Each structure stands twice: as C-alpha cells, then as structure tokens.
Amino acid sequence: xxxxxxxxxxxxxxxxxxxxxxxxxxxxxxxxxxxxxxxxxxxxxxxxxxxxxxxxxxxxxxxxxxxxxxxxxxxxxxxxxxxxxxxxxxxxxxxxxxxxxxxxxxxxxxxxxxxxxxxxxxxxxxxxxxxxxxxxxxxxxxxxxxxxxxxxxxxxxxxxxxxxxxxxxxxxxxxxxxxxxxxxxxxxxxxxxxxxxxxxxxxxxxxxxxxxxxxxxxxxxxxxxxxxxxxxxxxxxxxxxxxxxxxxxxxxxxxxxxxxxxxxxxxxxxxxxxxxxxxxxxxxxxxxxxxxxxxxxxxxxxxxxxxxxxxxxxxxxxxxxxxxxxxxxxxxxxxxxxxxxxxxxxxxxxxxxxxxxxxxxxxxxxxxxxxxxxxxxxxxxxxxxxxxxxxxxxxxxxxxxxxxxxxxxxxxxxxxxxxxxxxxxxxxxxxxxxxxxxxxxxxxxxxxxxxxxxxxxxxxxxxxxxxxxxxxxxxxxxxxxxxxxxxxxxxxxxxxxxxx
Amino acid sequence: xxxxxxxxxxxxxxxxxxxxxxxxxxxxxxxxxxxxxxxxxxxxxxxxxxxxxxxxxxxxxxxxxxxxxxxxxxxxxxxxxxxxxxxxxxxxxxxxxxxxxxxxxxxxxxxxxxxxxxxxxxxxxxxxxxxxxxxxxxxxxxxxxxxxxxxxxxxxxxxxxxxxxxxxxxxxxxxxxxxxxxxxxxxxxxxxxxxxx
Numbered sequence: 001x002x003x004x005x006x007x008x009x010x011x012x013x014x015x016x017x018x019x020x021x022x023x024x025x026x027x028x029x030x031x032x033x034x035x036x037x038x039x040x041x042x043x044x045x046x047x048x049x050x051x052x053x054x055x056x057x058x059x060x061x062x063x064x065x066x067x068x069x070x071x072x073x074x075x076x077x078x079x080x081x082x083x084x085x086x087x088x089x090x091x092x093x094x095x096x097x098x099x100x101x102x103x104x105x106x107x108x109x110x111x112x113x114x115x116x117x118x119x120x121x122x123x124x125x126x127x128x129x130x131x132x133x134x135x136x137x138x139x140x141x142x143x144x145x146x147x148x149x150x151x152x153x154x155x156x157x158x159x160x161x162x163x164x165x166x167x168x169x170x171x172x173x174x175x176x177x178x179x180x181x182x183x184x185x186x187x188x189x190x191x192x193x194x195x196x197x198x199x200x201x202x203x204x205x206x207x208x209x210x211x212x213x214x215x216x217x218x219x220x221x222x223x224x225x226x227x228x229x230x231x232x233x234x235x236x237x238x239x240x241x242x243x244x245x246x247x248x249x250x251x252x253x254x255x256x257x258x259x260x261x262x263x264x265x266x267x268x269x270x271x272x273x274x275x276x277x278x279x280x281x282x283x284x285x286x287x288x289x290x291x292x293x294x295x296x297x298x299x300x301x302x303x304x305x306x307x308x309x310x311x312x313x314x315x316x317x318x319x320x321x322x323x324x325x326x327x328x329x330x331x332x333x334x335x336x337x338x339x340x341x342x343x344x345x346x347x348x349x350x351x352x353x354x355x356x357x358x359x360x361x362x363x364x365x366x367x368x369x370x371x372x373x374x375x376x377x378x379x380x381x382x383x384x385x386x387x388x389x390x391x392x393x394x395x396x397x398x399x400x401x402x403x404x405x406x407x408x409x410x411x412x413x414x415x416x417x418x419x420x421x422x423x424x425x426x427x428x429x430x431x432x433x434x435x436x437x438x439x440x441x442x443x444x445x446x447x448x449x450x451x452x453x454x455x456x457x458x459x460x461x462x463x464x465x466x467x468x469x470x471x472x473x474x475x476x477x478x479x480x481x482x483x484x485x486x487x488x489x490x491x492x493x494x495x496x497x498x499x500x
Numbered sequence: 501x502x503x504x505x506x507x508x509x510x511x512x513x514x515x516x517x518x519x520x521x522x523x524x525x526x527x528x529x530x531x532x533x534x535x536x537x538x539x540x541x542x543x544x545x546x547x548x549x550x551x552x553x554x555x556x557x558x559x560x561x562x563x564x565x566x567x568x569x570x571x572x573x574x575x576x577x578x579x580x581x582x583x584x585x586x587x588x589x590x591x592x593x594x595x596x597x598x599x600x601x602x603x604x605x606x607x608x609x610x611x612x613x614x615x616x617x618x619x620x621x622x623x624x625x626x627x628x629x630x631x632x633x634x635x636x637x638x639x640x641x642x643x644x645x646x647x648x649x650x651x652x653x654x655x656x657x658x659x660x661x662x663x664x665x666x667x668x669x670x671x672x673x674x675x676x677x678x679x680x681x682x683x684x685x686x687x688x689x690x691x692x693x694x695x696x697x
Binding site: 194 | 506509513517524528533538539541548549552553555569603606610625626630636637641648649652659663683687689690691
C-alpha cells in the first residue's frame with residue numbers, strides 16, 4: 001500500500017509537469033472533438049497523429065494518445081443525446097434513451113449525468129489500473145514463451161469472437177493480419193519474406209499506413225458515398241442540474257455500468273463499445289416493469305456512458321502489464337511504443353516507471369479536465385457540429401498524407417496507404433470487420449517469436465503448450481470461447497446485443 | 501438458392517490470398533518444428549487462412565441472402581479499364597529513365613487508373629480521394645509541400661459534388677497555413693516546402 005502511494009506520488013510528479021499537462025489537455029480536447037463529430041473515430045485519429053508524437057518523449061506521446069481515446073467517450077454522448085447520431089460507436093446505445101430525454105426537455109440532465117457518470121467510472125477504473133498493474137506484472141514475469149504464445153492466441157480468438165459479425169470471418173481477419181505481419185525481414189535468419197524485392201518493405205509493412213488506410217481513408221470514402229443527414233439542432237440543452245428523483249435512479253446505474261465496463265475493458269477484444277452495449281442490456285433487464293425504457297429512461301444513459309469510459313481506461317491493463325493489445329486502439333498504442341523504442345511487456349512497469357505511473361495519474365487528471373471541457377463548455381462543442389463534413393474530409397486526408405510520409409520520408413508509404421484504403425473499402429463492402437486485422441498484425445510477429453522459442457525449448461514437441469499449466473488453461477479458455485460462439489443460440493444473443 | 505454474396509466474396513478473398521501466400525512461401529525454407537525456418541510460420545498461417553476461407557465459402561450457401569450493391573455496366577467497364585491501364589502503364593513508365601526515382605512510375609500509373617475509374621459516378625468518391633493521395637505523392641518531393649497540399653485538396657474536392665470553388669479555395673488556404681504551422685514550424689519534418697527545379 002505504501003509502495004503504491006509512493007508510486008502514485010511519483011506518477012503525479014510526472015503527469016503534472018508542464019508538457020505532460022499540456023498534452024493531456026490537447027489529447028482530451030482532440031478526443032472530445034472527434035467524439036462529438038460523427039464520421040471520425042479514435043482509431044483513425046490516433047493513427048493520424050502517430051507521426052506527430054515521434055518527436056516527443058514516449059510518456060508524453062502515450063499520455064496524449066490515451067487522452068484521445070477516453071476523451072472520445074465523453075464527446076460521443078453529446079452528439080448522441082442532441083442529434084440522435086452516435087458521435088462514436090460506443091455511444092450508439094446512448095442515442096436510444098438520451099435523444100428521447102432531449103425530446104422531453106431533459107437534454108441538459110442527460111448530458112450532465114453522462115459526463116458525471118463517465119468521470120466517476122473513469123476515476124474508479126484508473127485506481128483499478130494502478131492497483132492491478134504491479135500485481136499482474138508479477139504473474140506475467142513467470143510466463144514462458146509457450147505461455148505467452150497461448151495468451152496471445154487467447155487474445156486474438158476472444159477479440160475475433162467479440163467482434164461484430166460472423167465469428168469465422170473475424171478469425172479470418174485476425175489470420176490475415178498475422179499474415180500481413182509476416183512481410184519483411186525474418187528476425188532469426190535475416191531472410192526477406194514477401195517483400196517482392198522492394199527495399200522499403202524489408203522493415204515490414206508500415207503500421208500507420210495500414211491503420212490510416214483501412215480506418216481513416218476508407219472511412220472517408222464510405223462517408224462520402226452515404227452522406228448522413230445532420231439535422232439542424234433544434235433541441236435546447238436546458239438546465240444541467242438533475243432532480244432528486246433523477247439522481248436516485250441514475251446512481252445505481254452508474255455503479256453497475258462502472259463494474260461492467262471495467263470487466264469488459266480488461267477482456268481481450270473488449271473495449272468501450274462492447275461495454276456500453278453490455279451495460280444497456282443490463283439496465284433494460286433490471287428496469288422491467290417501469291416501462292420507461294424507450295421513452296427516455298435516465299438509467300439507459302447513465303449506465304452505458306459510465307461503462308464505456310471505464311472500459312476505455314481498463315483496456316490499458318493488458319497492454320501495460322502483459323504487452324498485449326486488447327483492441328484496435330491498444331494495437332495502435334503498441335505501435336506508438338515500439339516506434340519509441342519501448343517493447344511493451346511485463347517489464348515495462350519496472351523499466352519505465354515514468355511511463356506507467358505517469359500515464360495512470362494523467363488519466364485521472366485527464367478525466368477532471370474532460371469534466372470541465374464537457375459540462376460548462378458544451379455550447380462550443382455543439383457549434384463544432386455545424387462544420388459540414390465536406391470541409392472536414394480534405395483536412396483529414398491532408399493530415400493522413402503528410403503524416404504517413406513523414407514517418408520514413410518515403411513516398412512509397414503514401415502509396416501503401418492508398419493500397420490499404422482500397423482493401424479497407426473492400427472489407428467494408430463485404431462486411432469483414434477490420435479491427436481484428438490490426439490486432440493480428442501487431443501480435444503476429446511477437447507470436448512467431450514466442451512460438452519458435454517455445455518449440456526450440458521443447459525440442460519440437462507441441463505438447464508443451466498443453467503440459468505447461470498456464471498455457472494449458474489459457475488454451476482451454478480459448479477453445480471454450482470459440483466453441484460457445486459456434487452454438488447457434490448464443491450467437492443469436494450476441495447479434496441481438498450488437499443490434500442494440 | 502439463397503446465396504450470401506458478401507460471405508461468398510469474403511471466402512473467395514481469403515482463399516485467394518492464402519493460395520498466393522502459400523505459393524510465394526515455396527521459396528522459403530521450412531525447417532523443422534524444433535528449428536523453424538523462415539517459411540514455417542507463413543506455412544501455418546496460410547493453411548489456417550485457407551481453411552477459414554473454405555468454411556466462409558461453404559457457409560455462404562446457407563447463410564441467407566445478403567447481396568452486394570448493384571453495379572452498372574459503366575462501373576464494370578471503368579473498373580477493368582482502370583486496372584488494365586495501370587498494369588500496362590506501370591512497366592512502360594518504369595522503363596523511362598526520368599521516372600526512376602521516388603516511385604514516380606507507381607504513383608503516376610495508379611493516378612491514371614483512378615482517373616479512369618472516376619468516369620463512373622458510383623466510383624467517384626473512391627477514385628477522387630485515392631487519386632488525390634497519388635497526386636500528392638507524385639508532387640511532394642519535386643513540387644514541394646505547398647503545391648502537393650493544394651493539389652490534394654482540389655482533387656479530393658471533386659469527391660463531393662456539393663463543393664463550390666470558393667469553399668475549396670478557403671479550405672486550401674486554411675490547410676496550407678495549418679500544415680505549415682504544424683509540420684514545418686513545430687515538427688520540422690524534412691521535406692521541401694516550395695518547388696525545386
């Protein structure tokens with residue numbers, strides 16, 4: 001306990017430095033902005049800003065990128081409540097009750113409870129990250145190569161199982177991502193694999209080019225093909241203060257949302273959107289008999305909004321302690337760390353205490369900032385919604401182009417982005433979820449390393465993966481997860497949950 | 501027969517990529533399970549992908565209907581002509597000594613292909629956005645950042661029919677100023693700002 005306090009004090013020292021405060025604020029502002037704006041999400045934004053973070057120290061860079069992710073959870077609710085449009089995938093369910101509340105003249109209350117709920121959940125989740133970090137790290141240090149391989153396999157399978165759409169297709173996307181990760185120089189023999197003699201590919205495909213192409217540019221094209229109608233804002237925000245009755249109903253929902261969000265955030269493949277769906281389902285079940293759901297029940301705003309922010313924070317746990325990204329945003333964080341020369345993994349807590357504790361403390365500071373950014377300044381964000389998309393997309397495109405070029409000063413990377421934009425467009429047209437691809441791409445090379453080491457240790461005997469207790473248990477869980485999803489009943493339930 | 505066209509296409513894509521991957525992998529030594537060569541992991545990965553692709557393909561015939569969007573004749577023609585022109589143009593351009601550096605041949609060949617694709621209205625958002633990226637790539641090193649951004653914004657503006665010249669001009673000026681401030685003044689990336697001759 002004393003150690004934890006000392007570490008937190010150290011973390012606050014790091015997080016409160018001028019630069020880190022500035023970039024936490026910058027991240028929170030950008031995050032809120034892209035959260036408010038439909039049509040651009042955290043994955044695209046973070047990949048867009050990756051190149052900009054190269055010049056900064058690793059801690060500052062990660063603090064800013066993290067701010068974007070949880071900032072987007074705050075911003076997304078604003079659009080959902082006021083315009084009935086999800087600003088972010090994770091606020092899809094907020095439109096269900098939030099917009100109805102706005103129609104009933106309680107827009108202010110809905111906005112207030114989602115910001116306050118998010119803040120509470122974010123604070124709890126931050127403490128959870130701080131407490132579980134060193135604990136899990138201890139466990140992770142006893143992992144051998146076989147255990148690591150199985151853990152990553154479990155992560156990949158669960159992220160595919162929980163992704164939207166068909167499980168087999170998602171697993172296919174994971175494997176495709178792993179395949180893309182094979183391009184480049186083989187680490188152990190130095191042989192070039194799948195490079196077609198192109199020198200630019202000897203370091204592998206450009207991570208930012210894949211992320212920007214598949215998530216950034218393909219998104220733009222799809223948005224231009226189906227222009228959304230953004231209704232002019234007619235709802236008044238009204239009073240931000242909640243009535244006593246509303247407090248009484250919302251508080252337990254926030255508490256439940258925090259718990260659900262924290263748990264679903266840690267799961268590989270989980271994250272903010274899954275958490276908000278889960279929380280909404282639970283609130284609807286629990287409130288049976290009240291018949292208010294569908295007509296602006298405050299529980300349906302408070303729970304999911306708390307849950308998505310809690311999940312955004314706790315999804316850092318597997319990344320910071322095991323070095324395993326649980327979703328596409330975390331895969332981008334791994335990319336950012338590797339570019340900075342830091343190998344994410346259990347040694348990070350000891351080797352990079354500034355980064356670990358600084359990030360945790362800055363998360364809490366960021367949540368305080370977001371509360372201020374969102375509640376009193378709500379009018380400013382509403383104005384942002386009046387910027388038409390046709391003026392936004394050239395800016396996004398320009399930043400993508402310059403950003404991807406500046407990583408290696410290579411025009412080839414710009415053309416790689418074009419290639420992956422086409423691929424991302426095709427994926428969207430044939431309903432293949434791209435998020436598992438990115439996770440597979442990041443984990444693939446690490447898995448190959450661990451597989452080779454494990455098999456060398458066992459002299460080529462694959463039984464090592466079952467005989468080692470940790471690895472065996474992980475593989476059983478992976479098999480169970482896969483098996484359960486192939487059962488038709490459960491699959492239908494998942495589809496219903498995803499459809500809201 | 502109720503065929504799920506989207507699943508069918510996904511299955512074909514996965515199987516095709518797996519087959520290409522396995523074929524390319526024949527030039528790598530496999531090694532043994534104990535001492536894996538560079539070809540061992542790719543072999544596992546592509547066989548797995550082939551299997552998954554086959555499952556997706558098979559389920560496409562039982563998954564209920566989910567058709568792809570309707571394509572007009574023009575969509576088909578522009579797509580095939582566009583791909584064809586790119587494939588013909590690339591080796592021709594790559595043979596020219598003036599275009600050896602900087603992947604000019606690749607950029608110009610792709611730009612021509614996307615320009616052909618843009619003839620069809622249904623492809624226009626895709627074609628104009630990616631054409632804009634290619635033009636940016638071709639112009640950046642010799643033409644400098646300012647010229648490249650200007651062209652990128654103007655070309656990409658054609659992707660949205662509601663754009664008007666004045667609005668595009670405003671966009672260009674704003675982005676030139678913003679990018680100069682962020683990328684040149686603050687980050688100091690190594691790139692020519694103005695054209696070099």
